[in-house]
Amino acid sequence: MSIDKSLLTGSTTTLILKLLEEKDMYGYEMIETLAQKSDHTFDLKAGTLYPILHNLEKKSLVESYEKKADNERLRKYYHLTEKGKKLLVEKQQEWISFSCAVNKILNGGLGYATIS
């Protein structure tokens, strides 16, 4: 079952920042990685991702540089800034609050999400 894409609204940025926490990445790589890590629950469109990256850069949450590895084509890599790292911490906490609140209601007021 594919999910309603509108669910993603508000968490896309968090997911992108999270990917960049691990290592610098280029746009296309992020799309592939998100799809693979989520078993294609998230198949972010290029037309969605690139404007988001441009916006994150404008806000100094990421920095970009071009790199050409081993005769390969030129790619635009993104790097998480200190400011971006701080925002990621906040966004992760926000996700926990939000998902716990949803779970509380969907489970009849009992229980909350934990990681096992």
Added chain:
Amino acid sequence: MSIDKSLLTGSTTTLILKLLEEKDMYGYEMIETLAQKSDHTFDLKAGTLYPILHNLEKKSLVESYEKKADNERLRKYYHLTEKGKKLLVEKQQEWISFSCAVNKILNGGLGYATIS
């Protein structure tokens, strides 16, 4: 900490349908109940809820009727239809898929959400 409201996009309808699964409710009551059950993580605005309810009714997912209990004022109650119940089941499954996928990425590819 209050959450980024855009996180709610896509799950608001699910939460409303879930409330109506338990019992018929009127709009204002849903706002209060959601706020209370979520410790004010969700403070749905009237201007957000009523158009959603009208839309759900148009799609035959809920039915409305007016009722005046014990000299009290006239209220518009909403009732979950069979079609609405079926959608709720789907939406709840969708939420689980989505939230598990997000958790998987935010926790470095390990673990998934469970209810404890």
Added chain:
DNA sequence: TCTTAATATATAGATTATCTATATATTAAG
């Protein structure tokens, strides 16, 4: 060699789901 698919980035315009602001009316409390 030629063509197609995959890789890679980019932008314009449409769509959708919220939001804020505003309007109206009733009831309860001070």
Added chain:
DNA sequence: CTTAATATATAGATAATCTATATATTAAGA
């Protein structure tokens, strides 16, 4: 008598996606 809380409603603004389209490079297959 006035204000706050209850209750429903709609218009217009905003924000975050989407689809469609454009361009260019590289790899693979016919």
